[in-house]
Amino acid sequence: MSLPATGRSWHLASRPHGTPVPENFALREVPVRAPGEGEVLVRNTHLSVDPYMRGRMNDQKSYVPPFALDEPMDGGAVGEVVASEAEGLAPGDLVLHGLGWRDYATLPARRTAPVPRDTPRPSAYLGVLGMPGFTAWVGLREIGGIKEGDAVLVSGAAGAVGSTAGQLARLMGASRVVGSAGSAEKVDLLTGEYGFDAAFNYRDAPVREQLPKAAPDGIDLYFDNVGGDHLEAALTAMNLHGRIVLCGMIAQYNATEPPPGPRNLALMVGKRVRAQGMIVGDHEASRPEFLAQVTAWVESGELRYRETVLKGLENTPEALLGVLRGDNTGKMIVEL
Secondary structure, rough: OOOOEEEEEEEOOOOOOOOOHHHHHEEEEEEEEOOOOOEEEEEEEEEOOOHHHHHOOOOOOOOOOOEEEEEOOOEEEEEEEEEOOOOOOOOOEHHHHHHEOEEEEEHHHHOOOEEOOOOOHHHHOOOOOOOOHHHHHHHHHHEEEOOOOOOOEEEEEEEEHHHHHHHHHHHHOOOEEEEOOOOHHHHHHHHOOOOOEEEEEEOOHHHHHHHHHHOOOOOOEEOOOOOOOHHHOOOOOOOOEEEEEEEOHHHHHHOOOOOOOOOOHHHHHHHEEEEEEEHHHHHHHHOOOOOHHHHHHHHHHOOOOOOOEEEEHHHHHHHHHHHHHOOOEEEEEEEO
């Protein structure tokens, strides 16, 4: 089989000020390098776009390096091995790796993870069985210390992380699971298909007004994907010795001025609240247990998931902008 000489790759053309625009991205033709010893060439089939990528468009120090100007962007991807110089991987094998935003990727085999060839939904390894699902698992268990009987609030609950976190909380013994989302359709999805006990549309009225009705006995654990007004309302509703998992702050990702912090942080003192940030990459030792348990729940139908799919590499930037707008239900996937 002859290998492709060139492929396409999205580059960061300029850094956004506020909300990104299409002009910040450039699709360019790039050479495809044949694999060397210990490497594989992968034809990507599914790409992941995630909220954290917005932060990488800024030139600032963080837990992951920023995207470099005029260089290929990257992110989670699933693809098929088309050429291999690595023991244990052969053409036709499916792998998960971190060189998305392009047609073809050449990389060391040690930087890939196997995906079962017979899986009906390879894209699930970018969502419920991938980084978002693992984030939900780690956040609840290892950061939030979820206990049977906890009342749990999840913001951004119709997204890839939030929808999994809410269902996992229920499966882990929560007494009540409440979610926020940005449309009536998403609220119906949470309480219908996903089994949340209550949910509300944060666009209908201030969160501080809606949350007490959804969680009349308060909350013990808050899984925060949003920040801002959600975090402030959660602090007011928090029970004694409550815990907050700081997973994301999408409400401020496009802010051009420093956003105001919660005005009620003093409540944390009297309520003895613990809040902790998390980066899922710190918890790789837990991945085998996560995969075993969550795969079983997915296969049994106890844990459900949705995907929003855009087709074509050319639509990858639009997929990311859609995530930042909240257009997606569940995991946003680009199918090549």
